[in-house]
Amino acid sequence: MTTEHIVSSYEDELASLDSKIAQMGGLTETLIAQAFDALCKGDVASANNVILDDAKIDEFELEIEEQAVTMIARRQPMALDLRQIMVAIKITSDLERIGDLGKNIAKRVLSIHTEIQPNQLMHGMKSMQDLALSQLKDVLDAYAERNTEKALAVWRGDEEIDAIYNSLFRELLTYMMEDPRNIGLCTHLLFCAKNLERIGDHTTNIAENVHYLVLGTNINEARPKGDNTSRMLINQDD
Amino acid sequence: MVATHVVESKAPMLEQTNDLAEAETTNVEPAEKSTKITSEDVCVYYGEKQALFGIDLEIPENSVTSLIGPSGCGKSTYLRCINRMNDVIDICRVTGTIKIDGKDIYDPSLDVVELRARIGMVFQKPNPFPKSIYDNIAYGPRIHGLTSNKAELDELVENSLIKAGLWNEVKDRLSGPGTGLSGGQQQRLCIARAIATKPEVILMDEPCSALDPIATATIEELIDELRSNYTIVIVTHSMQQAARVSQRTAFFHLGKIIEEGETTQIFTNPQNEKTQDYITGRFG
Amino acid sequence: MEVQEEMSKDLSTHSAAVKRRMSQRLKKRQAAEKRFQFYGLAAIFIGMMFLVILFTTIIGKGWPAFLQTSVLVNVNLDPEIIDPTGERNVDKMMQANYTKIARQGLYAELGGKPKNRRDRKLMHNLLSRGVDVQIRDAVIADPSLIGKTVPIWLYAHGNVDALLKGAIDRNTDNSSRLVKDKQIAWMDKLVAEDKMVKRFNWGLFTHPASSQPETAGLGVALIGTFFMVIIVLLLAIPIGVAAAVYLEEFAPKNRITDVIEVNINNLAAVPSIVFGLLGLAVFINFMGLPRSGSIVGGLVLALMTLPTIIIATRAALRAVSPSIREGAYGVGASKMQTIFHHVLPLAFPGIMTGTIIGIVQAVGETAPLLMIGMVAFVQDFPTTPMEPATALPVQIYMWATSAERGFVERTAGATMVLLAGLFILNAAAVYLRRKYERKW
Numbered sequence: 001m002t003t004e005h006i007v008s009s010y011e012d013e014l015a016s017l018d019s020k021i022a023q024m025g026g027l028t029e030t031l032i033a034q035a036f037d038a039l040c041k042g043d044v045a046s047a048n049n050v051i052l053d054d055a056k057i058d059e060f061e062l063e064i065e066e067q068a069v070t071m072i073a074r075r076q077p078m079a080l081d082l083r084q085i086m087v088a089i090k091i092t093s094d095l096e097r098i099g100d101l102g103k104n105i106a107k108r109v110l111s112i113h114t115e116i117q118p119n120q121l122m123h124g125m126k127s128m129q130d131l132a133l134s135q136l137k138d139v140l141d142a143y144a145e146r147n148t149e150k151a152l153a154v155w156r157g158d159e160e161i162d163a164i165y166n167s168l169f170r171e172l173l174t175y176m177m178e179d180p181r182n183i184g185l186c187t188h189l190l191f192c193a194k195n196l197e198r199i200g201d202h203t204t205n206i207a208e209n210v211h212y213l214v215l216g217t218n219i220n221e222a223r224p225k226g227d228n229t230s231r232m233l234i235n236q237d238d
Numbered sequence: 239m240v241a242t243h244v245v246e247s248k249a250p251m252l253e254q255t256n257d258l259a260e261a262e263t264t265n266v267e268p269a270e271k272s273t274k275i276t277s278e279d280v281c282v283y284y285g286e287k288q289a290l291f292g293i294d295l296e297i298p299e300n301s302v303t304s305l306i307g308p309s310g311c312g313k314s315t316y317l318r319c320i321n322r323m324n325d326v327i328d329i330c331r332v333t334g335t336i337k338i339d340g341k342d343i344y345d346p347s348l349d350v351v352e353l354r355a356r357i358g359m360v361f362q363k364p365n366p367f368p369k370s371i372y373d374n375i376a377y378g379p380r381i382h383g384l385t386s387n388k389a390e391l392d393e394l395v396e397n398s399l400i401k402a403g404l405w406n407e408v409k410d411r412l413s414g415p416g417t418g419l420s421g422g423q424q425q426r427l428c429i430a431r432a433i434a435t436k437p438e439v440i441l442m443d444e445p446c447s448a449l450d451p452i453a454t455a456t457i458e459e460l461i462d463e464l465r466s467n468y469t470i471v472i473v474t475h476s477m478q479q480a481a482r483v484s485q486r487t488a489f490f491h492l493g494k495i496i497e498e499g500e501t502t503q504i505f506t507n508p509q510n511e512k513t514q515d516y517i518t519g520r521f522g
Numbered sequence: 523m524e525v526q527e528e529m530s531k532d533l534s535t536h537s538a539a540v541k542r543r544m545s546q547r548l549k550k551r552q553a554a555e556k557r558f559q560f561y562g563l564a565a566i567f568i569g570m571m572f573l574v575i576l577f578t579t580i581i582g583k584g585w586p587a588f589l590q591t592s593v594l595v596n597v598n599l600d601p602e603i604i605d606p607t608g609e610r611n612v613d614k615m616m617q618a619n620y621t622k623i624a625r626q627g628l629y630a631e632l633g634g635k636p637k638n639r640r641d642r643k644l645m646h647n648l649l650s651r652g653v654d655v656q657i658r659d660a661v662i663a664d665p666s667l668i669g670k671t672v673p674i675w676l677y678a679h680g681n682v683d684a685l686l687k688g689a690i691d692r693n694t695d696n697s698s699r700l701v702k703d704k705q706i707a708w709m710d711k712l713v714a715e716d717k718m719v720k721r722f723n724w725g726l727f728t729h730p731a732s733s734q735p736e737t738a739g740l741g742v743a744l745i746g747t748f749f750m751v752i753i754v755l756l757l758a759i760p761i762g763v764a765a766a767v768y769l770e771e772f773a774p775k776n777r778i779t780d781v782i783e784v785n786i787n788n789l790a791a792v793p794s795i796v797f798g799l800l801g802l803a804v805f806i807n808f809m810g811l812p813r814s815g816s817i818v819g820g821l822v823l824a825l826m827t828l829p830t831i832i833i834a835t836r837a838a839l840r841a842v843s844p845s846i847r848e849g850a851y852g853v854g855a856s857k858m859q860t861i862f863h864h865v866l867p868l869a870f871p872g873i874m875t876g877t878i879i880g881i882v883q884a885v886g887e888t889a890p891l892l893m894i895g896m897v898a899f900v901q902d903f904p905t906t907p908m909e910p911a912t913a914l915p916v917q918i919y920m921w922a923t924s925a926e927r928g929f930v931e932r933t934a935g936a937t938m939v940l941l942a943g944l945f946i947l948n949a950a951a952v953y954l955r956r957k958y959e960r961k962w
Contacts, residue, residue: 003520010519076478078517079508216507326851328775355854365845367864377863378853428849435853 010075017067017088018144021095024060025140028095028102029133031057032199035105036129039192040122042113050106057099064092079216087213091143094202094209098136101195101202108188115185121171125193128164132199135161139206143213151210154203155219161200162227168193169229197227271298274439274469275320280334282315282324289315291493292334297486302461302470304480304501307490308521313473316490317441320471321357322350338439355382358432358468362444364424366416366431371408374416374427375399378435394434402430403460422453429460433468440464442472446479458483477517481505489513580934580941587935590723590736591683592675593649593712597627597657601669610665620654620661624676631717632708644705650677652737675721677736680928682709686720689927700927726935730901731912731920735928738921740936742900746816746911747885747943753820753907754827754884759877761824762831769832770839771861790829797826798893806894813895814910822894823884830883834876838869871955878951882944888915914940 005011031053038046068085071077077085135154142150172186172193204223211219275297282290290312297303305313315324322343324330335342343353355378366374375395378384385391395412399405404426408419416427425445432440442461446454461470461483474480480487481501488498489510497510508514515521536544601608604618625646629635636642653676660674661667681700684690686709696703712718729739769786773779801822805811811818842865850860866873891897897916904911912920914936921933 003515005518005520007519078477078481078505078519079514081518082506321852323848323851326847351854351856353854354851359848359852361845361848361852363845365843365849367846367849368868377850377855381853381855381859381863431849431853 007075010081013067013071013075014081014084017064017071017085020060020064020067021088021091022140022144024057024064024092024095025136025143027053027057027060028098029136029140031099032102032105032129032133032136035102035109036126038109039105040117040126042109042117044110044113047106047109047113051103054099054103057096061092061096065089080213083213083216087209090209091206094205098199098202101199105192105195108192112185112188117185117189118175121168121175121189124164124168124171125189125196128161128168128193128196131157131161131164132196132203135200135203139203139210142207143210146210146214148211148214151207151214152219155207155211155223158200158204158223161197165193165197166228271301273297274299274338275471276335276337276340277316277319278335278337280316280319280332280336282312282319283331283333284327285329289493290319293495295488295495295498297469297471299469300466301486302465302472302484303486303488304484305471305473305488305490306475306477306480306517307496308516309475311490312493313488313490314443315493317443317471317473320439320441321354321359323354323359325350352382355435356437356439358429358435358437358440360425360428360432360440360442360445363448364421364428366419366424366427368415368417370413371416371419371427372412375431375434378431382435384435398430398434401433401464402426403456403463404430420453422449422456425449425453425457426460429457429464433464437468439469439471442470444473444475447475454479477505489516491516580937582934583931584934584936584938586687586689587726587931587938588723589687589720590725591678591686592719592721593628593631593678594673594717594719595624595627595631595649595676596671596673597623597676598630598671599623599657599661599668600626604661604668612662615661615665616658618658620657621651624649624653624657627674627676632711641704644702645708647679648682648705648708650679650736651734652732653677655737677725678718680735680926682718683736684927685709686713686718687931689931726932727939730903731899731917732901733924735924735926735932738929738932740914740917740939742903743912743914743917743936745904746819746896747913749816749904749907749911750820750823750913751881751885753817754824754881757821757824758827758831758880762828762877762880763835763873765828766832766835766839767861767866770836771857771865786829786832790833793889794826794887795889795893797822798890800825801890801894812908812910814898814900814912815908816896816904816911816913817907818894819891819896819911819913820907822890823887826887826890827877827880827884830880831873831877834879835869835873838872838876839865841872842868867958871958874954874958875951878947878954882947885913885947886915886940886944888913888919891916892919914943 005014031050034046034053035050037043038050068089071085075081135157138150138157139154141147142154169190172190175182176186208219211217273296275295277293277295277297280290280293281288293312293316295316305317307313318324319332319336320338320343322332324332332344336344338357341348367377369377372395375398376391379391379394385394396405396409399408404423407423408414408427416424419427425448429440429445446457449457458479461472464470465485472480472484484501486499487501487504489496489504489508489512491512497504497508497513499509504513505517508517600623603623604620605611605615607614626635628645628649632645636645656676657674660672678686681690682705685692685701685706690700692699692706701709709718725737725739727739727744728741729737730742732738769779769783773782801818805818805821806813811821846864846868847860850864855863891913896910896912897920898910898912899920900910900912902909918933918936918940921929921936
């Protein structure tokens with residue numbers, strides 16, 4: 001990075017902000033992985049753990065926000081520092097939302113764990129989860145390394161998640177139409193898929209913030225939007 | 239409820255979040271302003287030592303331009319070139335051109351005294367003359383013969399004090415000594431004194447460095463008001479102040495301009511590493 | 523980080539030995555400070571003591587000079603002696619024998635003219651030799667007194683005065699005493715009748731030079747000093763201030779001005795006698811100005827004061843805060859306007875102080891005046907600076923070298939007058955500074 005601050009405690013505070021975000025990010029990653037694992041296995045205990053763990057993420061968010069506000073008041077940050085602090089606030093709020101989405105998946109486990117989950121569907125869900133998780137991991141790395149290339153890659157990669165989501169959506173609808181008894185399970189799974197898609201969106205936000213943090217400008221491209229589900233009509237004829 | 243901000247422009251800025259449509263019109267500067275002061279390749283030498291190296295800078299009309307940079311970077315030297323204050327120093331030599339409204343101010347046919355009447359200056363330490371408040375303001379108009387009788391002079395003094403936001407505080411003691419005012423009042427008296435000669439440009443050399451935060455806020459509010467009628471160039475050591483009062487900022491380092499641009503851009507996303515290091519407090 | 527922690531640890535947990543050493547050092551430092559203060563106080567005390575000794579000796583010796591023993595004599599202003607023709611011709615009246623009139627009056631007071639010639643001489647010597655001038659002046663001032671018998675206070679002889687003031691001891695042997703037994707008897711009689719009294723000595727300020735102490739005064743010296751002060755004021759202040767303003771504000775800084783500056787500083791340190799020599803060579807021998815005239819003295823003293831005034835003025839100008847100059851330039855004042863409207867008024871108290879100190883120095887100066895002949899015995903009051911005059915310090919010098927008993931007290935008395943004058947000038951300097959000193 002650039003030269004160090006003259007005031008070393010300022011430098012320390014900025015470093016601690018980064019390390020807290022890294023910790024929070026790591027926690028979020030594990031939480032999503034656990035939640036999905038619980039979903040696959042129908043593991044209620046694990047799901048309950050996830051719900052409890054989300055509280056930790058919320059705590060992290062509060063802590064980081066408080067530190068950021070204090071730093072703004074005490075240091076009057078400028079330029080890069082200002083961007084870092086502002087971006088930290090935004091990233092934490094995204095991470096907190098991601099945590100909430102993970103918790104939501106875990107909650108659904110509690111209602112659907114008794115039902116047998118169709119393997120094929122779960123396979124699609126799994127690849128979506130893997131992709132979302134690797135995106136999240138990449139964006140956190142991009143943040144830690146201040147790497148815009150990586151961030152841009154993540155930002156562009158969201159299209160893929162959207163594509164998987166589109167096909168999952170279609171698939172789930174088909175299941176529901178095939179057998180109305182599947183509707184309960186499939187609705188829950190649909191929401192889980194939606195949650196994963198949302199996680200992807202938050203990851204994209206983080207990627208944008210990393211870009212802004214490093215270069216001071218917003219990404220100057222139209223974002224590839226892959227989520228077509230809002231326009232999707234299911235006809236019996238399809 | 240909430241007390242009004244001393245600096246009024248802050249209030250609309252805070253409301254902006256609720257009222258996005260209006261914010262567009264209140265806070266964004268008209269993009270193009272005509273250039274008031276143009277400097278081309280300005281170099282200054284103190285004897286053998288060169289203090290400024292080829293300064294090129296365009297200062298737009300009716301706006302505040304702040305010059306920032308570490309001590310000894312030449313920002314004050316540059317400021318003093320604009321009203322030829324450096325002429326007073328024997329060993330000082332200036333090359334290059336500085337034009338105001340397209341006219342070279344170093345043209346030998348131009349009278350320095352007249353130039354300085356057109357360019358007001360406010361200094362770091364409030365320096366009212368050890369005379370009455372009235373005489374402090376009336377001095378400039380008197381030596382330049384701006385008024386023809388006492389009534390006109392009275393009016394000019396009153397107007398200058400009103401513009402400087404000091405009239406209500408001193409109208410009952412115009413014959414009292416200028417040095418008897420508080421620091422912030424003295425500085426506003428100096429601004430009134432500068433305004434009295436009807437200048438187009440006001441140069442300020444760290445005008446708030448000797449003042450407390452409230453007096454500073456009052457001066458900043460005043461600068462914000464004056465901007466609609468005057469071109470203001472301000473040298474400041476306070477980055478926050480530069481960010482608050484100016485529309486454009488130039489960063490000086492070792493006698494050169496490192497970066498110059500919109501204030502908002504300089505303070506959120508400077509392009510040059512040195513600027514970044516300086517404004518974030520990383521200077522080594 | 524680690525280094526910092528170590529340092530802070532070091533500071534907070536001193537070993538006992540370090541603490542002991544620190545407290546010992548602290549005691550030493552405090553003792554050193556007390557000692558230094560004591561030295562300062564001692565220096566001031568010694569200085570004050572010398573001052574007190576100086577003043578007590580001068581005042582102790584000098585105060586009798588302000589009193590003069592006089593004898594009240596009823597003099598018969600006999601027209602036969604004063605104006606036998608009755609023309610009231612002033613020139614002739616001036617030449618009358620007033621001493622005889624005085625003596626006749628004294629005979630009457632002391633019970634008749636002694637038969638013995640020696641006794642007569644002794645009686646004559648009770649009165650000053652200058653009494654004729656006193657009576658003459660009274661007559662010229664009011665010719666209508668002629669023919670009448672009027673009481674006039676006549677100066678007693680210097681020796682009588684000295685005896686009465688205790689400077690001559692009554693108890694010494696008659697033969698070696700300046701005032702003989704018979705004279706003492708007469709004096710006692712007059713004193714008993716309140717006809718021989720010590721009166722305030724206005725003559726000290728008004729009389730010109732004289733070989734008798736009782737009629738010697740500072741009149742000529744005061745006039746000479748006054749003329750010289752006026753000349754110094756008129757010449758040294760404008761020239762000095764103008765030179766200082768030019769050198770400080772306008773002159774380019776180059777080799778020539780450097781040389782001038784060094785020379786001005788050196789001039790201030792040149793012994794004053796050298797200025798006397800210069801005055802003698804240039805003003806008297808070359809320009810032909812009158813010797814002993816106060817104009818030459820004034821010129822020489824003005825030359826001597828110039829460096830002091832220039833240096834003081836430059837210091838005062840330099841002390842004016844540059845922010846005031848900047849302020850003036852900033853509103854478009856020209857250089858001259860800046861100097862005359864702002865800088866000079868602010869430097870005024872400093873200039874005044876320097877100038878007055880320079881003048882005080884000049885007033886007290888003796889050596890250069892000796893060189894240009896102002897050490898003359900001048901009996902006529904000068905009316906213009908071209909006429910011969912003396913100056914206060916020179917007068918003191920001359921009296922100090924006179925043998926008569928009465929001159930000792932007059933020397934001290936004149937010194938008191940000089941000191942009082944200088945004190946008043948200094949007080950004026952302080953007052954002016956207080957009045958015009960403005961804060962900025």
